[in-house]
Amino acid sequence: MATVELIDVRKSFSGTEVIHGIDAQIEDGEFIVIVGPSGCGKSTLLRLVAGLETISQGEVHINGSRVNDLEPMDRDIAMVFQNYALYPHMSVRQNMAYSLKIAGVSRPEINKKVEEAAELLELQDYLNRKPKQLSGGQRQRVAMGRAIVREPSVFLFDEPLSNLDAKLRVQMRLEIKELQTRLGITSLYVTHDQVEAMTMADRMIVMNEGVAEQIGTPLEVYQKPHTLFAAQFIGSPSMNAFDATVKGGEAVLESGVRIRCNCSFEGEAVIGLRPEHLIADENGPLRVNIHLAEPLGANTLLHGRLSQSRDPVIVSMAGVHSALGTEQNMRVSISPDNVHVFDKATSQRVASLKA
Amino acid sequence: MEKRVTFKGWLLPLCLVLPQLLVSAVFFFYPAIQAVWQSLFIPDPFGLTSQFVGLENFQYLLSDKYYLASFFTTATFSILVTLVSMVPALFLAVMADRLLKGAATYRTLLIWPYAVAPAIAGVLWLFMFNTRVGIVSWYLGKLGYDWNHVLNGPEAMGLVVVASSWGRISYNFLFFFAALQAVPKSVIEAAAIDGARFWKRFFTIVLPLLSPTTFFLLVVNVVYSFFETFGVIHTITSGGPQQTTTILVYKVYSDGFVGQDLGSSAAQSVILLFLVGLLTILQFKYFEKRVHY
Ligand SMILES: Nc1ncnc2c1ncn2[C@@H]1O[C@H](COP(=O)(O)OP(=O)(O)OP(=O)(O)O)[C@@H](O)[C@H]1O
Ligand SMILES: [Mg+2]
Numbered sequence A: 001m002a003t004v005e006l007i008d009v010r011k012s013f014s015g016t017e018v019i020h021g022i023d024a025q026i027e028d029g030e031f032i033v034i035v036g037p038s039g040c041g042k043s044t045l046l047r048l049v050a051g052l053e054t055i056s057q058g059e060v061h062i063n064g065s066r067v068n069d070l071e072p073m074d075r076d077i078a079m080v081f082q083n084y085a086l087y088p089h090m091s092v093r094q095n096m097a098y099s100l101k102i103a104g105v106s107r108p109e110i111n112k113k114v115e116e117a118a119e120l121l122e123l124q125d126y127l128n129r130k131p132k133q134l135s136g137g138q139r140q141r142v143a144m145g146r147a148i149v150r151e152p153s154v155f156l157f158d159e160p161l162s163n164l165d166a167k168l169r170v171q172m173r174l175e176i177k178e179l180q181t182r183l184g185i186t187s188l189y190v191t192h193d194q195v196e197a198m199t200m201a202d203r204m205i206v207m208n209e210g211v212a213e214q215i216g217t218p219l220e221v222y223q224k225p226h227t228l229f230a231a232q233f234i235g236s237p238s239m240n241a242f243d244a245t246v247k248g249g250e251a252v253l254e255s256g257v258r259i260r261c262n263c264s265f266e267g268e269a270v271i272g273l274r275p276e277h278l279i280a281d282e283n284g285p286l287r288v289n290i291h292l293a294e295p296l297g298a299n300t301l302l303h304g305r306l307s308q309s310r311d312p313v314i315v316s317m318a319g320v321h322s323a324l325g326t327e328q329n330m331r332v333s334i335s336p337d338n339v340h341v342f343d344k345a346t347s348q349r350v351a352s353l354k355a
Numbered sequence B: 001m002e003k004r005v006t007f008k009g010w011l012l013p014l015c016l017v018l019p020q021l022l023v024s025a026v027f028f029f030y031p032a033i034q035a036v037w038q039s040l041f042i043p044d045p046f047g048l049t050s051q052f053v054g055l056e057n058f059q060y061l062l063s064d065k066y067y068l069a070s071f072f073t074t075a076t077f078s079i080l081v082t083l084v085s086m087v088p089a090l091f092l093a094v095m096a097d098r099l100l101k102g103a104a105t106y107r108t109l110l111i112w113p114y115a116v117a118p119a120i121a122g123v124l125w126l127f128m129f130n131t132r133v134g135i136v137s138w139y140l141g142k143l144g145y146d147w148n149h150v151l152n153g154p155e156a157m158g159l160v161v162v163a164s165s166w167g168r169i170s171y172n173f174l175f176f177f178a179a180l181q182a183v184p185k186s187v188i189e190a191a192a193i194d195g196a197r198f199w200k201r202f203f204t205i206v207l208p209l210l211s212p213t214t215f216f217l218l219v220v221n222v223v224y225s226f227f228e229t230f231g232v233i234h235t236i237t238s239g240g241p242q243q244t245t246t247i248l249v250y251k252v253y254s255d256g257f258v259g260q261d262l263g264s265s266a267a268q269s270v271i272l273l274f275l276v277g278l279l280t281i282l283q284f285k286y287f288e289k290r291v292h293y
Helices: A042-050 A092-102 A107-120 A136-148 A166-183 A194-200 A218-223 A228-233 B011-038 B056-062 B065-098 B103-115 B118-129 B135-142 B153-181 B185-193 B198-209 B211-227 B230-236 B248-258 B262-288
Strands: A004-013 A016-026 A031-035 A057-062 A077-080 A154-158 A186-191 A203-208 A211-216 A240-247 A250-253 A258-260 A267-273 A286-295 A299-306 A312-318 A328-333 A340-343 B041-043 B050-052
Touching: A004 A042, A016 A042, A016 A057, A016 A203, A016 A211, A031 A042, A031 A166, A031 A194, A042 A057, A042 A077, A042 A154, A042 A186, A077 A136, A077 B185, A092 A107, A092 A136, A107 A136, A136 A166, A166 A194, A186 A194, A194 A218, A203 A218, A203 A228, A211 A218, A211 A228, A228 A240, A228 A267, A228 A340, A240 A312, A250 A267, A286 A312, B011 B262, B041 B262, B056 B065, B056 B262, B065 B103, B065 B153, B065 B211, B065 B248, B103 B153, B118 B135, B118 B153, B118 B230, B153 B211, B153 B230, B185 B198, B198 B211, B211 B248, B211 B262, B230 B248, B248 B262
Parallel strands: A031 A186, A031 A203, A077 A154, A154 A186
Antiparallel strands: A004 A016, A004 A057, A203 A211, A240 A250, A240 A267, A250 A258, A267 A340, A286 A299, A286 A328, A299 A312, B041 B050
């Protein structure tokens, strides 16, 4: 049980700064997902917390005490690696028992803990196998088991599911989340998959190029993205964005199309419209020229361009729309409350009238 | 997934293995058969006729206390050479593996000794330890130690062991270093998080993962110490003093070519042949279970 605190954490590799000062307060028992595109520094941030990289500047606190200078083994953390990093020459049992053995735990106690973890993860039948005799999902579980038996203060996960197939990924996602809720251990979970982030996180840290763009609950990030990047990274399909000039509660696109918005901001802006918020409307201001319809079952994705400006646009409509197809035109509208406005100069969200 | 090449006919594959077979036949099978044949005869003192004696050569050898002493010498020698050439190599490789900058230079420097021929290495060491003009023996003398490998058996053994192992350290280092680089970094990191400090990690994770390499080097180095150290021993001690450095191979040479006892020499070669075969089989049988490929 522990809190984790990051205070202006920075990391440079031979002079190049890749983490540009991250602040975060993580509460006891929270499940924090660090999400962002490849190369944005997620793994590096996690490794800084783990103690596998030295912190160039700033501080990491676990349970209120500064751990910058502590070795990984002294930080009371456990980590699950992307490639699982199981000890190939040890059986599943030995893999899980390794840390306990080093800690000098008695043999019966070790056996008890390993068997408990194995039961929790349904690994009882595999305890005497070597890692190479296991499937990807089973290896993943062993890696989890190795982390669990230590009863650490903090769990760290670095893309633990990215080597699994889609179905198993969904299943393991639920299992990890359930397990974490049951054990109540503070967790930091790295992924580049925004669906994983949305479904698992208590709060998420949206990272981009070494900066935390937004820290908040999945819904906060979805409903009130702080930056254009966070807006476009979270949510699937990605949010539509158009350059516009905002004045008097109205956004004027470059093509002259006018969209009403709830915003006191005036000036050059980027407006964001989520595909699922666009509604078919005969009198709607946006004319969309569709060139591809993707039926997904529960909803249909319409890929097209704005007739007025040829900007690409995606519309997501509930249900099946087999009538809609290539080279059709439709008009859509959007509620002013659903129009996100970002200052063009800073890419920051600008306050809406109501808030 | 194992990759296999399959051939349609048998002509091409035969042509491909023929050179190897020829070399083996000319340089291995033919002399081996000759040795077996010769070991059953005793030639007359002038080498004109030879007399069939059956297994008498072997009988004589196995009751010869000098020959039995040579067994013991060989065992001591090869255990020492294997240890002295592998342990420092592993240590250096571990250090080089931790090093990030300058690893390339360090590696190159460590490889050089391997390029020195055994006989030349022997001469080099002989020079350094020469009882009258050797620089090392001179310094040892200043420290109050009277080095004389010409008279002192253990000192002679020490010198041939060091001279034989020196060049091999490079060879072993290369293999260990490559194997260390192949150990996944995340596995080491996982062990660090699990609480294992450097030496603990080394003995419980790294060393077991290196075991295929270690096993391979063990076989290679034992075989090396049996056969390829001839040049070193010949240049430094010629098997002396009082046969303390006469390993089996050297005895084959000195009995056969110096002592002109060809029958006994041939019998010794045959015994040596079986010994090495046996040793290799034993090593594979015993170690294969403990090695993690
Ligand atoms: N050891 C290192 N030396 C130099 N640069 C590094 C090192 N490790 C990471 N970097 C750089 O730091 C940046 C962030 O890397 P990091 O591995 O944290 O990205 P990531 O967000 O985990 O990406 P991915 O999703 O692909 O795993 C990258 O630009 C990378 O090149
Ligand atoms: Mg990563």
